[in-house]
Amino acid sequence: MDRKIKFSEIRDAVNAAYEEYKSLKEGTVDTRVEAPEHDTFGISVALADGTVINKGDSDAQFPIGQILRIPVASILLAQNGVDNLLKKSGVCGCHCKGKGKKPDMAFSPRLVRAVSAIEPTGDFDSKWNFVENRMIDLMGSAPQLDLKVYENLRKQAADNKSAEQFGEDGYYLYDDAFKSLDLLLKGMSMKVNTQQLAEMGATIAADGVNPFTRKIVYDGALSQRLVGMMAMSSRKVQHAWLVKAGLPAVSSFGGGVIGVIPGVMAIAAYSPELDERGTSVKAANALQYIMNKLQLSVFSSAKVVVEQ
Numbered sequence: 001m002d003r004k005i006k007f008s009e010i011r012d013a014v015n016a017a018y019e020e021y022k023s024l025k026e027g028t029v030d031t032r033v034e035a036p037e038h039d040t041f042g043i044s045v046a047l048a049d050g051t052v053i054n055k056g057d058s059d060a061q062f063p064i065g066q067i068l069r070i071p072v073a074s075i076l077l078a079q080n081g082v083d084n085l086l087k088k089s090g091v092c093g094c095h096c097k098g099k100g101k102k103p104d105m106a107f108s109p110r111l112v113r114a115v116s117a118i119e120p121t122g123d124f125d126s127k128w129n130f131v132e133n134r135m136i137d138l139m140g141s142a143p144q145l146d147l148k149v150y151e152n153l154r155k156q157a158a159d160n161k162s163a164e165q166f167g168e169d170g171y172y173l174y175d176d177a178f179k180s181l182d183l184l185l186k187g188m189s190m191k192v193n194t195q196q197l198a199e200m201g202a203t204i205a206a207d208g209v210n211p212f213t214r215k216i217v218y219d220g221a222l223s224q225r226l227v228g229m230m231a232m233s234s235r236k237v238q239h240a241w242l243v244k245a246g247l248p249a250v251s252s253f254g255g256g257v258i259g260v261i262p263g264v265m266a267i268a269a270y271s272p273e274l275d276e277r278g279t280s281v282k283a284a285n286a287l288q289y290i291m292n293k294l295q296l297s298v299f300s301s302a303k304v305v306v307e308q
Helices: 007-021 065-080 082-089 109-116 124-139 147-159 162-168 177-188 194-205 220-236 241-245 281-294
Strands: 003-006 042-047 052-056 190-192 249-251 256-261 265-270 304-307
Touching: 003 007, 007 042, 007 052, 007 281, 007 304, 042 194, 042 281, 052 194, 065 109, 065 124, 065 177, 065 194, 065 220, 065 249, 065 256, 109 177, 124 177, 124 190, 124 194, 147 162, 147 177, 162 177, 177 190, 194 220, 194 256, 194 265, 220 256, 241 281, 249 281, 256 281, 265 281
Parallel strands: 003 304
Antiparallel strands: 042 052, 042 265, 249 256, 256 265
16 A cells, blocks of 8 residues: 655655754864854755755755765676676675775775776776766756865875775776776765755665756666665664665765765755764754654655655
8 A cells, every 4th residue: 555645744744854953063074174154954855757846055065075986886887787886886795806905995895896996997087977967867957076075185195105005905996996996086076965965865765867857867766776775875874774764874074974865856955064973963964854754765665655
């Protein structure tokens, strides 16, 4: 039996979440992000039919950070298929072809491996075009490079000799370590807002068709794989995230969080103050509040239908 909810209920839940957490004073801003306004807080919901709800500072921009894994994974899925992607990107939970320990870095070595696996090998201009265009197709608009954040990330990588660690620790990449890492850092430095993230999630929820531009971004069969990968990342968003919110989600050191309910909608939120796990305190709480308020969960057997 279908689970029916009204659009007005979603809007009310977003408004209530904003009011509940707008005054919350917890967390610290990542030092790689340049002086954001500390009271900034925005929430966006985008439905699979192209309807949008924005609340608060939904136009405030922040680095996409680790959420870059979504467009990167969608490219690799299209290029390689699921089984090969699990091996190439290292999302299978092992080191695969790596022979040593995982490099200790402030950003995911597995994400560096994923970027290195994008074809064509050795052509980083083409790789970047793939990544940038995929972000635009998913969001329906272009993100902007935050040069200061990019510089900060590059300095951190250079100071830590992150690229050199791949060779020293025997961690396998599919392309040049320095260029793969730099491409990742550039991608993570792209500025987005919550509406753009919500539209990205809505494209996943709508099986690869951007509900705003109507462009077919990727084969719809890949959406379930992307949501599965988001669920694998969710354990880093918050303790027992999948149990508490019932929502696969990915977070950014910039303060953004995005979650997707397949076939229904995406929820994105932003606030720069992070908890000890590097996740926005307000944003994570807001997503969990909305899901619980609407009594929604990706683990529910009922098909969700939104009524206007």
